[in-house]
Amino acid sequence: MRPLRPLLVLATSVATAVTLVGCADSGADTAVTSYVTETITRGSAEDPDQQEGNGDASEPATETGLSHTDAAKEAYAGILNDPGQYSFSAPGERDFTGEYLYALADITGDGVPELLLEAVTQHNLNPVRVFSADADGELTSPEDVLIDGAASAGGSRTALSTSPAGDRIYQEQWRSIAPEVEVEAFELRENNLVSTGETWTYDMQTPSADLVRIEFHPINDRGPLEAMEPTTGGAAAGGNAPGEAAPAPAGGNTASGTVRVLTAPELANLQGLDRTPNGEDSSYRYAVFVFDASTTFSAQSSGNAGAPEERQASMVRLGQQTPYSSDGSGFELDGQSLTLSFNPSSCWFPSDTSLPAGEPNCSAFTQQ
Template sequence: MSLISRRLTGLAALATAVALTLSACGSDDNGSDSSGSPSNGTDAADADAQTTDNLRNLYRDVLAQVSTDDFADATGPTIDFTGDFQYATADLNADAVPELLVKATGQEFSPIRVYSASDDGTQLIAPTKIFYEGASSAGGSRAAVYTTSDGSGLLQADWMGGTGAANSTLWSFDGSEMTESGRTWSYRIDQVPSDLASLQTDITWISTDDSSALDTLSIGGTAQDAASDSGPQPTTGGDAGSGTSDSGSAGSAGTLPQSMTASSSQIGGTCGTVDGVTVTAGDSTSCGFAMNVAQQLLSTGWGPGRAYVPSDPTSPTSGGSTTVTATSPSTGTTYTMDCNMNQDGRGGHCEGGNGASVGLVGSLTRYLQAR
């Protein structure tokens, strides 16, 4: 048995032990009446919360035990590992349960693996497919990995630095393995097809030393509800008790398509996408507010500015800064946020209130207004 097989077997055994312990602890539960039916409506919520905790713990175990041996691939490129690891979470099959992506950083190419879990969050699922991102010598091969804006899987992009000839393949997660979906694109790297551009979403990688994304990880809408007073304080629109009218739902500030992968009350972490752009919330910012900021910002646009030129990565944008106001579902009040676009046009950042911050990852050049 290979070392990676022994490691996965050990993780599976650990998860099984957790499942048996949970089962034993629940055997004396008094949450049902004499007929065996639930005594109140909290049982399902409690089960969801327990599943969320199980998933977090299972993913923490993966990161605690991760090794370069887990990325052995006889058919892949030779990797000069740095010894560092990064991770991200993303829903790869639109079931509201986030998968764990782990990257072992290399000097040129870095391998990426996907991990998932059983429905109750106790059994580890480790697809064997390994993805790659990075670049070889000048004019050589290049690779990038993206999540998708619709939760349909992972995109593996490969191209040549000299010719720019590129291919992208969508890989789907079927619950146990990553499999080719049959959707592929062939193009020049500076002429990405519009349907692919709207689908691919950059991954925000986090050091394994930072557990914030796992601490706030949620299944469906079951994330722990952070206190609303831990969020930003209003800078405009009245005080927190003013009762400013707001529907309380993310996206009320605009009509662009969005996919929210976290609860509105989640504090910090990845929140979802707006028009294919990934939205993240800072440590003291709720996802509901972050999504509203993104909706408002992308609906009104940046500008005026000069569009980023894909064929010239050194070409800066001049989108500059802009200011938007958005309403927090937690407080019902309106806040002012100052936003700046990255020089390469591939993201941006907004700050405001009392320490509120919102990150945007993805191409923003299409939102630039003409001069």
């Protein structure tokens, strides 16, 4: 197994509003540059198992009178209300759009999720900072970031996952044209995000019981924060334990249809809209899989605390290319009539007015 290129890079936080620091422009053929600041030695005196825990989330905080969960929710709301007070830095130049996403994931094993704040860039390899709140709502945030997103068609892809036990976070990295995914595990230790030294690779064609994919949401969608439940999307693609069968797609998520690459006005016209919902022009392009017939489709919903639900669907968005982000998934299949399967854990119904309006988007699929 070749050495993993970990994606832990240095960040800086400040107490007042600042301009976001630039990050690296990673093109389709440019590897993501990354730095690791610390690696855990198992069994050492600093092992997390020997450290004092964060306390029981059900216990009221001594100073605020709130439970750990409610104190964390209040602290996280303050971050989402003013995300610009935090800076993000990474190697080289990176153009930030001023948009942010967030996710919730328990990576300390105490039952209270951490907040992951993602700063969106024009190149869509986005730095993510981790915030953790103690029982009094006091925040800590490591001086490191992980990376989430996709560089361009055929380029680097990165994603974040957590463990089923909720005691660490994983950085995954792959390329859209290759099946091999590289994984590295990190733990939150006091005010540091450190590598555990665990690395491995897997084939992305089958789901994994060891990786639970973290899903990000727009910061104006406060449903996940109100629920204070991990925004995870089920098993990540790949890495089953030996002898473990991959779960079959469920909820009617196998369909026949045709892949079409359309501009935003063309897609709006296909859906019977007289205009694009957010003023998108022809610079916005989408790869959509249009079903031969409308079908019952199962996907996750942020309004349902991330749990899968079934709705009627006539198409699925596979990828999109916009002035602000690029995911080339499905573009190479333009015009092909196929039968595709989608695992509900890789699909989401929209919580906004993005195209295709009201239809699910899926980050992975299997060709039958």
